[in-house]
Amino acid sequence: MTIKIGLLGLGVVGTGVAKIILDPSGRNSLLNEISIVKIGVRSLDKSRQIDLPPNIIGTDLESIVNDPDIDIIVELLGGLEPARTLILKAITNKKHIVTANKAVMALHGDEIYKEAYIAGINVLSEATVGGGIPIVKALKQSLGANRIESIVGIINGTTNYILTKMASTDTKFETVLMEAQALGYAESDPSADIDGLDAADKIAILASLGFGIQINRNDIYYEGIRGINSIDIKYAKQLGFVIKLLAIVKKVENNTSKKLQLRVHPTLVPREHPLAHVNGVYNAVLVEGSPLGEVMFFGEGAGSGPTASAVVSDIINIADALKKNTIIDSISPSPHRINNNSYEITSIESIKTPFYVRFLSKDLPGVIGHLGTMFGKYNVSLKSVVQIGFQGNLAEIVVITHHVDEGSFRTALNKMCTLEAIDCIPSVLRVL
Amino acid sequence: MTIKIGLLGLGVVGTGVAKIILDPSGRNSLLNEISIVKIGVRSLDKSRQIDLPPNIIGTDLESIVNDPDIDIIVELLGGLEPARTLILKAITNKKHIVTANKAVMALHGDEIYKEAYIAGINVLSEATVGGGIPIVKALKQSLGANRIESIVGIINGTTNYILTKMASTDTKFETVLMEAQALGYAESDPSADIDGLDAADKIAILASLGFGIQINRNDIYYEGIRGINSIDIKYAKQLGFVIKLLAIVKKVENNTSKKLQLRVHPTLVPREHPLAHVNGVYNAVLVEGSPLGEVMFFGEGAGSGPTASAVVSDIINIADALKKNTIIDSISPSPHRINNNSYEITSIESIKTPFYVRFLSKDLPGVIGHLGTMFGKYNVSLKSVVQIGFQGNLAEIVVITHHVDEGSFRTALNKMCTLEAIDCIPSVLRVL
Numbered sequence: 001m002t003i004k005i006g007l008l009g010l011g012v013v014g015t016g017v018a019k020i021i022l023d024p025s026g027r028n029s030l031l032n033e034i035s036i037v038k039i040g041v042r043s044l045d046k047s048r049q050i051d052l053p054p055n056i057i058g059t060d061l062e063s064i065v066n067d068p069d070i071d072i073i074v075e076l077l078g079g080l081e082p083a084r085t086l087i088l089k090a091i092t093n094k095k096h097i098v099t100a101n102k103a104v105m106a107l108h109g110d111e112i113y114k115e116a117y118i119a120g121i122n123v124l125s126e127a128t129v130g131g132g133i134p135i136v137k138a139l140k141q142s143l144g145a146n147r148i149e150s151i152v153g154i155i156n157g158t159t160n161y162i163l164t165k166m167a168s169t170d171t172k173f174e175t176v177l178m179e180a181q182a183l184g185y186a187e188s189d190p191s192a193d194i195d196g197l198d199a200a201d202k203i204a205i206l207a208s209l210g211f212g213i214q215i216n217r218n219d220i221y222y223e224g225i226r227g228i229n230s231i232d233i234k235y236a237k238q239l240g241f242v243i244k245l246l247a248i249v250k251k252v253e254n255n256t257s258k259k260l261q262l263r264v265h266p267t268l269v270p271r272e273h274p275l276a277h278v279n280g281v282y283n284a285v286l287v288e289g290s291p292l293g294e295v296m297f298f299g300e301g302a303g304s305g306p307t308a309s310a311v312v313s314d315i316i317n318i319a320d321a322l323k324k325n326t327i328i329d330s331i332s333p334s335p336h337r338i339n340n341n342s343y344e345i346t347s348i349e350s351i352k353t354p355f356y357v358r359f360l361s362k363d364l365p366g367v368i369g370h371l372g373t374m375f376g377k378y379n380v381s382l383k384s385v386v387q388i389g390f391q392g393n394l395a396e397i398v399v400i401t402h403h404v405d406e407g408s409f410r411t412a413l414n415k416m417c418t419l420e421a422i423d424c425i426p427s428v429l430r431v432l
Numbered sequence: 433m434t435i436k437i438g439l440l441g442l443g444v445v446g447t448g449v450a451k452i453i454l455d456p457s458g459r460n461s462l463l464n465e466i467s468i469v470k471i472g473v474r475s476l477d478k479s480r481q482i483d484l485p486p487n488i489i490g491t492d493l494e495s496i497v498n499d500p501d502i503d504i505i506v507e508l509l510g511g512l513e514p515a516r517t518l519i520l521k522a523i524t525n526k527k528h529i530v531t532a533n534k535a536v537m538a539l540h541g542d543e544i545y546k547e548a549y550i551a552g553i554n555v556l557s558e559a560t561v562g563g564g565i566p567i568v569k570a571l572k573q574s575l576g577a578n579r580i581e582s583i584v585g586i587i588n589g590t591t592n593y594i595l596t597k598m599a600s601t602d603t604k605f606e607t608v609l610m611e612a613q614a615l616g617y618a619e620s621d622p623s624a625d626i627d628g629l630d631a632a633d634k635i636a637i638l639a640s641l642g643f644g645i646q647i648n649r650n651d652i653y654y655e656g657i658r659g660i661n662s663i664d665i666k667y668a669k670q671l672g673f674v675i676k677l678l679a680i681v682k683k684v685e686n687n688t689s690k691k692l693q694l695r696v697h698p699t700l701v702p703r704e705h706p707l708a709h710v711n712g713v714y715n716a717v718l719v720e721g722s723p724l725g726e727v728m729f730f731g732e733g734a735g736s737g738p739t740a741s742a743v744v745s746d747i748i749n750i751a752d753a754l755k756k757n758t759i760i761d762s763i764s765p766s767p768h769r770i771n772n773n774s775y776e777i778t779s780i781e782s783i784k785t786p787f788y789v790r791f792l793s794k795d796l797p798g799v800i801g802h803l804g805t806m807f808g809k810y811n812v813s814l815k816s817v818v819q820i821g822f823q824g825n826l827a828e829i830v831v832i833t834h835h836v837d838e839g840s841f842r843t844a845l846n847k848m849c850t851l852e853a854i855d856c857i858p859s860v861l862r863v864l
């Protein structure tokens with residue numbers, strides 16, 4: 001029995017996938033029974049980095065998802081359309097789906113999973129988060145015994161590369177971004193990565209798996225790294241922190257309410273924390289659960305090889321199920337798999353977290369007392385206040401607070417701005 | 433349909449498992465359909481840390497594996513016998529198996545898997561390696577698209593706790609071991625952990641999964657941490673390394689041969705390496721594969737909660753398969769799953785690795801030249817030679833070599849001992 005694949009897309013990831021399938025020796029032996037029968041692309045003229053059997057590449061993607069011979073559609077096009085429509089069409093045609101498309105799964109995952117459930121087919125999406133890191137399957141099938149408390153990830157390689165480089169070379173954001181673009185680590189339009197949207201897509205996917213609920217993508221607060229100043233990276237380091245773009249989903253439960261925090265933002269991470277050592281293009285996801293404790297997954301978060309590894313593992317798992325005439329996925333991704341889960345999403349203003357603030361001040365002796373009094377008035381308790389440097393004749397003061405809800409904190413900050421001694425507040429960052 | 437569990441053992445892990453199953457809310461909803469019907473222990477008089485339905489605990493373990501009502505046997509006894517016999521009996525009776533018993537799986541895994549294959553049942557063993565870290569399932573089902581190059585792990589929590597503590601407090605081995613015993617991190621007879629046998633069991637399990645072959649447990653070279661001196665930890669640190677007990681399986685392939693290194697020993701790990709930051713009782717496993725690159729899994733490697741999390745995940749996966757009337761495991765653990773894999777095991781003498789050596793020397797000016805010449809004669813090329821300290825009137829010299837095969841290196845060292853200027857060679861350690 002040969003399992004027949006229709007591949008949509010032959011770009012970075014598609015080429016990686018085809019290479020693995022065409023060269024199975026030394027890998028899982030099921031690969032010998034898997035064959036790519038059709039490939040859909042946009043342009044037939046492009047030169048391809050791979051030798052393929054003749055006549056399998058075409059531009060009519062619709063005919064691929066309608067081909068009665070094909071068992072599994074592997075969607076590696078990217079973007080919302082035509083990816084979503086082709087996936088839904090393939091599901092109607094009872095084809096199993098493997099996809100690396102985080103945008104589609106974050107925004108249309110519910111619809112796709114619902115249709116898949118009705119059709120009795122599998123939709124696997126390991127490659128949507130963390131490249132070769134098997135975090136999706138772990139959440140679906142290995143951590144289900146637990147009550148998940150939180151998932152915290154460095155899940156965008158571009159921003160992690162930029163922040164790491166800014167820290168190690170003391171270079172400013174714009175310069176490092178241009179370097180990253182030249183090296184191919186950032187796209188020419190970098191905003192999906194830089195502004196946190198890509199990480200938001202991915203945490204939506206992880207949150208829905210970890211907490212067994214549907215996530216409305218618009219509920220996720222996100223903030224990118226354009227505003228990160230290399231001076232804050234330096235001061236953070238002096239205080240024992242590194243700055244990382246974190247994607248966070250966190251349960252806050254008490255007797256009367258069940259709430260979920262969903263947020264992506266640059267964050268000061270204590271140097272001893274396992275995520276602090278995740279550098280360059282590497283990704284990592286830290287899951288906390290009960291009774292599990294902490295588990296972290298670390299690896300290359302993107303690129304042809306790692307991403308293709310995840311895609312092909314999904315293909316192998318479906319092939320295995322097909323051979324056994326079963327389906328894989330009833331454990332997951334139905335939103336009903338965890339008992340009665342429903343959460344209120346906490347607005348960013350109501351989230352309690354420690355903060356890092358940098359002030360520029362004219363009147364050093366008076367101002368530290370003023371800051372303390374002012375913060376005290378708004379119930380913001382401080383962990384440390386350090387006069388850390390100078391800019392011209394202004395003193396730089398860095399404050400780290402204890403946990404405080406963001407709303408009260410912002411109100412306090414606004415009041416501070418009116419103080420005579422405070423020249424400005426160049427940076428406000430959250431602390432893990 | 434309720435899935436019925438027979439639990440063998442109600443100790444640290446068994447109690448953790450029972451607690452999860454008896455309190456399913458907020459976890460995978462399949463737990464609602466899983467019920468523990470019998471528990472086998474040694475002593476009925478022991479007080480138990482858990483409220484159980486009456487009359488389910490007994491001492492007749494044989495009757496549990498023979499009970500026609502039971503679907504899954506969960507073996508949490510430990511030790512080789514009666515665990516092995518009970519598992520085999522249960523398999524004959526067509527019961528699925530979940531076990532946390534690394535000793536049995538390392539030594540009798542082949543026999544158990546073969547019988548399971550014949551009987552058409554599943555044997556899952558996530559908890560045998562790395563506590564709550566889902567490394568077993570990842571190797572079986574998530575990384576199969578790859579050609580695995582190496583698996584390197586810190587997979588014994590006791591030794592990692594001791595080495596971390598020795599490093600952070602500059603305390604000698606014996607003192608830290610006693611502390612660890614008092615805290616329950618080391619057993620009263622600590623030798624299985626301290627001498628590397630436990631790590632050897634676990635790397636046998638990982639190697640057989642990663643390379644698709646049967647591992648003869650006796651082929652694994654192992655060496656524990658009793659000989660680690662806190663002075664070497666200090667010098668290693670000065671040179672940019674930490675000392676960790678690593679378990680390693682590594683493929684070395686060329687046109688004419690396919691060899692596998694299998695070894696457990698204390699190792700100098702460069703500070704920038706991801707495994708260098710794995711401290712205390714934490715475990716981590718780093719897998720390298722093609723085209724995957726590096727993936728690391730990190731978490732608590734033992735203890736009631738993490739280990740029970742792994743056991744219960746296995747139970748849930750089997751329950752899911754039972755509901756769908758299928759079996760999970762044909763992807764794995766049959767030794768045939770990777771094409772034509774067969775490897776020669778490299779003897780420790782033939783393994784090429786860099787070394788760290790500490791010499792005590794009488795005649796400092798002459799001796800560095802002598803060392804260089806002597807090592808040169810035996811084709812050992814040196815990366816650094818540092819006169820690092822004194823002991824009484826003897827100079828301490830630390831040498832780090834480039835890659836060298838252990839046989840030649842040991843021959844060179846033996847020759848050095850005859851040098852007039854060399855007083856003794858207190859430490860020889862391998863470098864990652």
Ligand SMILES: NC(=O)c1ccc[n+]([C@@H]2O[C@H](COP(=O)([O-])OP(=O)(O)OC[C@H]3O[C@@H](n4cnc5c(N)ncnc54)[C@H](OP(=O)(O)O)[C@@H]3O)[C@@H](O)[C@H]2O)c1
Nearest residue numbers: 009010011012013041042043076077078100101302303307
């Ligand atoms: N690259 C990574 O490291 C990475 C990592 C994780 C996930 N992903 C995800 O993987 C997916 C693919 O990414 P990629 O980097 O491989 O993208 P890519 O290099 O841009 O390749 C896209 C492929 O899809 C084809 N395509 C796109 N739109 C099409 C259309 N409307 N009709 C026909 N063909 C179309 C292109 O055809 P032509 O070749 O003719 O242009 C190309 O072969 C995306 O969802 C991405 O988010 C990528």
Ligand SMILES: NC(=O)c1ccc[n+]([C@@H]2O[C@H](COP(=O)([O-])OP(=O)(O)OC[C@H]3O[C@@H](n4cnc5c(N)ncnc54)[C@H](OP(=O)(O)O)[C@@H]3O)[C@@H](O)[C@H]2O)c1
Nearest residue numbers: 441442443444445473474475508509510532533734735739
């Ligand atoms: N503890 C960990 O952190 C950990 C982590 C990973 C894997 N594991 C593995 O998990 C397994 C269980 O470990 P554990 O720490 O839970 O051990 P444990 O606390 O010593 O518990 C063993 C249980 O098995 C019962 N038992 C042992 N031998 C028996 C016999 N011959 N007949 C009847 N009952 C017998 C004991 O009965 P009584 O209660 O009556 O004495 C006890 O309930 C072992 O294979 C271990 O290697 C443990």
